[in-house]
Amino acid sequence: MCAVGAIYFNDCPVQRFIPIYLLVGGAFSVYANISGLIQTLCHSRASDEGKRVALTIFCKINESLVGCFLLAWFIAGKSLEAYNFQSVIKTVFFVFIQYNIRLMRRSQTATTSNMKQYT
Numbered sequence: 001m002c003a004v005g006a007i008y009f010n011d012c013p014v015q016r017f018i019p020i021y022l023l024v025g026g027a028f029s030v031y032a033n034i035s036g037l038i039q040t041l042c043h044s045r046a047s048d049e050g051k052r053v054a055l056t057i058f059c060k061i062n063e064s065l066v067g068c069f070l071l072a073w074f075i076a077g078k079s080l081e082a083y084n085f086q087s088v089i090k091t092v093f094f095v096f097i098q099y100n101i102r103l104m105r106r107s108q109t110a111t112t113s114n115m116k117q118y119t
Helices: 002-007 018-045 049-081 085-118
Strands: none
Touching: 002 018, 018 049, 049 085
């Protein structure tokens, strides 16, 4: 997303805000993925249970804020490319479901790894 937005930053024939949408959305997606990786690494290396709990709370808040921003950014971007309100609602619902499935899988993986440590 970032590469396409950067390449066509001043040359988009359809609408001038689409490259900006791609740049910001891509940057926040990269940030979300890198922060998830850092969360996994820090959580596995945290020795103190208090630090681990504080890190988990901070990371969940961070994930929630980034996820809400990406959802809002996605809705704003859909207005750039589609003017049919019903298609926007269907797409937002699909993305919301996919995002929640990803969060559930991530929390199940974290829970499973924590259970293996204590057994």
